[in-house]
Amino acid sequence: MITYHSKAARELLAFYAEAGxxxxxxxxxxxxxxxxxxxxxxxxxxxxSPTSPAVRxxxxxxxxxxPAPPPTPDAAVMAxxxxxxxxxxxxxxxxxxxxxxxxxxKGSASRLVFADGNPQSRLMFVGEAPGAEEDKQGLPFVGxxxxxxxxxxxxxxxxxxxVYIANIVPWRPxxxxxxxxxxxxxxxxxxxxxxxxxxxxxLVTIGQPSTGALLSxxxxxxxxxxxxxxxxxxxxxxxxxxxHPAYLLRSPIAKRLAWRDLLAIxxxxx
Ligand code: URA
Numbered sequence: 001m002i003t004y005h006s007k008a009a010r011e012l013l014a015f016y017a018e019a020g021x022x023x024x025x026x027x028x029x030x031x032x033x034x035x036x037x038x039x040x041x042x043x044x045x046x047x048x049s050p051t052s053p054a055v056r057x058x059x060x061x062x063x064x065x066x067p068a069p070p071p072t073p074d075a076a077v078m079a080x081x082x083x084x085x086x087x088x089x090x091x092x093x094x095x096x097x098x099x100x101x102x103x104x105x106k107g108s109a110s111r112l113v114f115a116d117g118n119p120q121s122r123l124m125f126v127g128e129a130p131g132a133e134e135d136k137q138g139l140p141f142v143g144x145x146x147x148x149x150x151x152x153x154x155x156x157x158x159x160x161x162x163v164y165i166a167n168i169v170p171w172r173p174x175x176x177x178x179x180x181x182x183x184x185x186x187x188x189x190x191x192x193x194x195x196x197x198x199x200x201x202x203l204v205t206i207g208q209p210s211t212g213a214l215l216s217x218x219x220x221x222x223x224x225x226x227x228x229x230x231x232x233x234x235x236x237x238x239x240x241x242x243x244h245p246a247y248l249l250r251s252p253i254a255k256r257l258a259w260r261d262l263l264a265i266x267x268x269x270x
Contacts, residue, residue: 073182076102080186084193090119093193097170103186105179109171111138115194117164123269124164124200125149126191127244128209129179135172140165141245148245149206152258156266164198166191168213184213196233202268203230203237207244215239225261227268240265 071079079102087093094114100106113130116139125141133143141149153159169179169187179187191214195203205211208220215230217223223241230239242261248254 070104071102073186076182076186077189081189084189087193087197090115090194090197093190093197097190100190103169103171103183105169105171105173105183108174110135113138113140113167113170113172115164115166116140116142117160118162119164119198121162121164121198122201123158123162123204123265124166124195124198124202125204125206126195126210126214127165127167127206129167129169130172131176132172140167144249145245148249152245152262155259156262164200166194168210178209184209188213192233195230199232199234201237202265203239204265205239205241207241207247211241215241217241220244224257225264238268240268 070076080100083096083100083102084093087096094112097114098112106112109130113134127141127145130140131143131145134140134146140146149165150160153163168184168191170190173179173183195214203214205214208218211217211220211223215228217228220241220243224243225240228239228241229236240261242265243254243258248258
């Protein structure tokens with residue numbers, strides 16, 4: 001028999017799962033507002049008459065201090081641009097990004113997923129956003145899509161230690177939803193600076209979201225495998241959109257297109 005409490009608990013868990021909360025971070029529930037309540041100002045001295053309106057107001061629960069409202073999207077994009085510009089190395093950029101509070105995704109993700117591979121590589125791949133496995137490990141492309149990406153690299157004689165890999169958005173969106181245009185715009189200055197600092201010769205945008213954000217190109221099917229110019233900020237490099245491994249897992253027939261694109265990338269490196 002399902003009691004009221006176990007039914008409510010199941011519904012709550014189902015709600016959490018849909019919202020992307022799929023792992024516990026501790027054994028015991030944490031009251032995150034306890035500190036704020038403890039630090040809230042004490043009620044003012046008031047008339048001692050138990051029936052006075054002031055007494056009745058004062059005995060009502062003291063509301064917790066309100067958290068600062070989030071910055072407007074424009075302010076967050078401006079702050080991201082300034083913050084990204086101030087980084088003079090990839091390590092600094094990572095630290096700045098880790099402290100950045102302008103993107104709401106940071107609050108729901110477990111950790112920052114900055115990059116993997118070799119930042120000195122001539123070849124850089126940029127995907128969309130971390131999924132559940134990437135969020136757990138703090139590394140991009142380590143789930144099912146990442147395993148296929150590894151096999152794609154192996155097909156042209158490369159492994160992860162020979163390429164540099166990052167995402168447009170470095171925090172996992174809840175429930176793996178698509179990042180909103182505002183979230184993407186806020187994160188864009190950071191990945192642009194990351195590309196500039198890594199300074200690859202060839203940039204590969206993985207899937208439409210990355211291609212749209214970095215190359216301002218729509219239509220991955222007609223543009224994959226083509227070369228585009230990308231301005232890093234200090235020079236022009238070559239960029240190629242490829243199909244996302246998540247798409248290739250759903251449509252294995254398209255792997256032959258990906259294979260063609262990988263050969264073109266290999267040729268450009270030689
Ligand atoms: N898909 C992406 O675009 N990036 C990852 O890191 C993982 C899956």
